[in-house]
Amino acid sequence: MSNYSDVKKKLDTVSSCFCLAKWTTVTLHLESGTNHSCHHPKVHDTPVEELVGNPAALHNTKFKIQQRKGMIEGNRPEECGYCWNVEDLKSESAISDRIIKSSAPYSMADYEKIKLNPYDNKLVPRYVEASFSNTCQFKCSYCSANFSSSWAEELEKHGQYHNRHGENYMKIYKEDENPYIKAFWEWWPDLKRDLDTFRITGGEPLLSPNTFKVLESLLVNPEPNLSLNINSNLGAPEVLVNKFINLIGQLSATKSVRELIIYTSIDAFGARAEYIRHGLKHDQFWNNVDRLLSADERTQVIIMCTFNALSITTYVELLQKICEVNEKHKNANRPVPLEIDIAYLRHPFHQTVNILTDDYIPQMESIVKFIEANQMHQSPKGVGFHNLHTIKATRILEWMKKGDSPASKRRNQADFYKFFTEHDRRRNKNFLETFPEMDKFWNYCKQMAETV
Ligand code: SF4
Numbered sequence: 227m228s229n230y231s232d233v234k235k236k237l238d239t240v241s242s243c244f245c246l247a248k249w250t251t252v253t254l255h256l257e258s259g260t261n262h263s264c265h266h267p268k269v270h271d272t273p274v275e276e277l278v279g280n281p282a283a284l285h286n287t288k289f290k291i292q293q294r295k296g297m298i299e300g301n302r303p304e305e306c307g308y309c310w311n312v313e314d315l316k317s318e319s320a321i322s323d324r325i326i327k328s329s330a331p332y333s334m335a336d337y338e339k340i341k342l343n344p345y346d347n348k349l350v351p352r353y354v355e356a357s358f359s360n361t362c363q364f365k366c367s368y369c370s371a372n373f374s375s376s377w378a379e380e381l382e383k384h385g386q387y388h389n390r391h392g393e394n395y396m397k398i399y400k401e402d403e404n405p406y407i408k409a410f411w412e413w414w415p416d417l418k419r420d421l422d423t424f425r426i427t428g429g430e431p432l433l434s435p436n437t438f439k440v441l442e443s444l445l446v447n448p449e450p451n452l453s454l455n456i457n458s459n460l461g462a463p464e465v466l467v468n469k470f471i472n473l474i475g476q477l478s479a480t481k482s483v484r485e486l487i488i489y490t491s492i493d494a495f496g497a498r499a500e501y502i503r504h505g506l507k508h509d510q511f512w513n514n515v516d517r518l519l520s521a522d523e524r525t526q527v528i529i530m531c532t533f534n535a536l537s538i539t540t541y542v543e544l545l546q547k548i549c550e551v552n553e554k555h556k557n558a559n560r561p562v563p564l565e566i567d568i569a570y571l572r573h574p575f576h577q578t579v580n581i582l583t584d585d586y587i588p589q590m591e592s593i594v595k596f597i598e599a600n601q602m603h604q605s606p607k608g609v610g611f612h613n614l615h616t617i618k619a620t621r622i623l624e625w626m627k628k629g630d631s632p633a634s635k636r637r638n639q640a641d642f643y644k645f646f647t648e649h650d651r652r653r654n655k656n657f658l659e660t661f662p663e664m665d666k667f668w669n670y671c672k673q674m675a676e677t678v
Pocket residue numbers: 245246247248263264265266267305306307308309323324327
């Protein structure tokens with residue numbers, strides 16, 4: 227079903243809070259024994275005892291079954307605030323992920339089954355993201371020790387940042403002694419048969435042996451209906467990138483899976499992108515994107531952009547680069563070799579677009595205009611953007627316009643200054659040298675830090 231309003235009507239026949247993603251999708255953080263239904267709600271613990279005799283409890287925890295019950299009864303689960311924020315804008319152009327994610331064909335296909343048996347603790351999801359480890363060589367500014375071992379090492383050396391005290395650090399299991407990974411491999415033969423999509427996340431997945439185990443196992447036991455997706459920051463040592471590209475090529479050539487999609491991330495352009503995602507080497511990144519797209523004619527690369535306050539000044543350049551890459555790699559099997567998903571950062575607050583002063587609103591408007599003016603269906607070269615890009619960029623613009631309470635905005639601007647001052651000291655960086663165009667904003671935040 228392509229029409230979002232039709233999907234909404236269908237969901238509303240159960241309740242105005244009903245979201246199929248709560249049943250059909252899951253992100254498993256196996257390294258910490260936690261999970262969430264999609265990536266928006268905070269993670270919750272997966273009790274080891276619930277896994278005994280039922281590895282499907284990696285997804286169907288007692289906690290999640292309670293959240294599902296709430297949805298069916300018409301109560302908004304608090305953990306789904308990302309969607310309620312968007313829905314409360316009451317704007318027709320702001321469509322929540324509850325509707326977008328429920329519209330996925332594999333979710334709609336399970337609509338009747340879920341209505342019939344909504345509290346089944348053996349339910350097999352259709353879309354699974356799994357991370358095996360938090361090992362990562364990057365320290366992206368908005369990431370944390372729970373997801374990046376390099377962040378954890380920095381905190382161990384320098385202590386916590388002033389405004390991130392009280393963050394909840396999860397126990398991280400060693401990869402070879404992890405009961406959740408053990409349960410995952412027990413569940414895998416049953417799980418993979420019904421899966422539409424399996425996506426490996428991290429940490430940096432190319433640094434985990436379990437990632438290569440999945441790829442090798444699918445070469446031996448193919449799943450031709452499976453969409454295999456792998457996240458990578460594309461900054462791993464060359465030997466691992468080579469091994470990865472080789473396996474991807476073999477899986478593609480033998481048609482062992484239905485499709486192969488590599489997800490990667492970048493949120494701005496050039497040195498500014500390197501500043502946001504510490505560890506990223508801009509040229510190496512684009513070279514690896516090029517190598518992946520050149521390796522075979524089917525693999526697609528998708529950029530997951532976390533649009534944040536520092537994305538705004540070079541975002542159009544990033545969009546232009548994407549058009550350039552698509553022009554080079556487009557073919558009949560692969561009309562959009564390089565896609566971008568424009569999500570917006572919500573945490574930590576001091577890096578969201580909501581801390582920006584009102585003079586950045588025209589800049590965001592020009593990003594929306596650029597996307598509107600470069601729609602793929604109007605492009606003579608067949609490259610560009612589509613309606614969902616416009617919807618997601620407009621959503622960010624509307625969120626910026628809605629703003630924050632003045633007191634909270636001032637506090638977050640002060641935190642922005644304090645965080646990046648300390649960040650620059652620890653990482654030998656210089657905000658103003660990297661973002662000279664933001665000097666007025668930087669000085670304004672400095673003032674906030676001195677007065678708040
Ligand atoms: S309502 Fe939104 S946040 Fe909650 S599971 Fe659905 S898509 Fe995710």
